[in-house]
Amino acid sequence: MNTPRSWLRAPCLLLVVAGALTALGQAQGRISCTPNSVQVSGQPRLAATNPIARALELSKPGTLIELAPGDYPAFAVGFERPADDNAITNGGANSRPVTVRALGRVRVLRHADGGDTIAFVQQKRHGFLIFEGLTIQASYRTAVIFYEVGPGQSHDSIHFLDCHIEGGYDHLRRTGKESKWGVYGRALKDFQWRGVRGRSTIHDIQHEHAFYLQNPAGDIRIENVDASRLGRTFLQVTSRIAQGPPGAGKITVRGCKISDVCLAAGDDFKGGCSLTFAGRHQGTVWLENNQIRTGFDAALSALTNPGEPYGTGALLVWAPEGEPVSELVLLGNRFEFAPGCGDRPLVSLQGLRGLWLGPDNSLRTSSKYPALAIEPLGEGGAFQTQDLRALRVGTPLSIEGGIEYRGQKVEQSELARILEPK
DSSP, X not given: OOOOGGGGOOOHHHHHHXXXXXXXXXXXXXXXXXXXXXXXXXXXXXXXXXXXXXXXXXXXXXXXXXXXXXXXXXXXXXXXXXXXXXXXXXXXXXXXXXXXXXXXXXXXXXXXXXXXXXXXXXXXXXXXXXXXXXXXEOOSSEEEEEOOOOTTOOXXXXXXXXXXXXXXXXXXXXEEOOOOEEEEEESEESEEEEOSSSOEEEEEESSSOSEEEESOOSOEEEESEEEEEESSOSEEEEOOGGGSSOEESOEEEESOEEESOOOOGGGTTOOOOSEEEESOEEEEEEEESOEEEESOOTTGGGOSOTTSOXXXXXXXXXOTTSOOEEEEEEESOEEEEOTTOOSSXXXXXXSEEXXXXXXXXXEEOOSSSXXXXXXXXXXXXXXXXOOOOEEEEOSSOEEESOEEETTEEEOGGGGGGTTSXX
């Protein structure tokens, strides 16, 4: 990933402000910010053109940074060179994170020069940061980006709680702000994006995914998020050989509501499946109490090419580089496409070692494709290697639209026996 030039500038104003703040000494527990100032507890308030970056530089493990309502500029964390929009900090520590908390409506604005709204790079190693209550405008590339790291490094324990991403693009009118990703991340470890006091929202991303996560280095939790009108998927996880070691950790997606995604005109409105896991992951993918609904907004259902059904699929697991996902658990999910919508199976599972179809899942579709396809035929009618080794089926399990296993229709009652020796 190329470094935007804006992160590397070091204007004279930065030196003046940084010198004044350094004279205050390190923060002792609390820092308050307005959109144009920073105040260490018990010290005079000082003007700052990028208060969040300056406050992070003053923080120590356990510091609480409070943001007064208003609009704040984009910022980065962890570039080595001083710049007005970059924080050089170690962050927090295990059990003593640095917390950046919005007190009311706080927006982090699109980067004035493009690029990314919030960027993390590990040139200066940092971690254990919590951001609470931010509304983040997506810049032309991302709202939040985690840059590529060095061998053996990771982005450790960075959490976004009760935060929102605004893409600003109208897919129906094809107008608005350009954006590519909501969150783009490499080598994340203990990453969280969760609605805690309420629902997190992500909407109106133009080109691609709400979450595009590559080669995870540890656990990931995405919970209580409402997402709609995205160019591509809600979540795509890849672990390509050329980009690092296999993915590791438990990936949990819980309580999310996803509607009308994969809408990018540049992809002919077919930008993948709502949830996509592209193999080579050594850990459990846990999907619980999520809803995916497509085709129930009459206006959006016009976003397809002539003769093509609206929508794609709800869930895809596959192994494009031959190494499977260790395990998939599905509990209490509701995946539903309106009649005639979808150009592939609603749920397509291959490149997977173990599968638990837990109780209270509901899969509903009425297209010509099945609701559930396990190890489906590939292009040209060939099967890939049979990866599935363990299958557990709970009840009640509601499937409307048919089931296929290795190209053959099967009944729900047969699912639990399909791996038994013949």
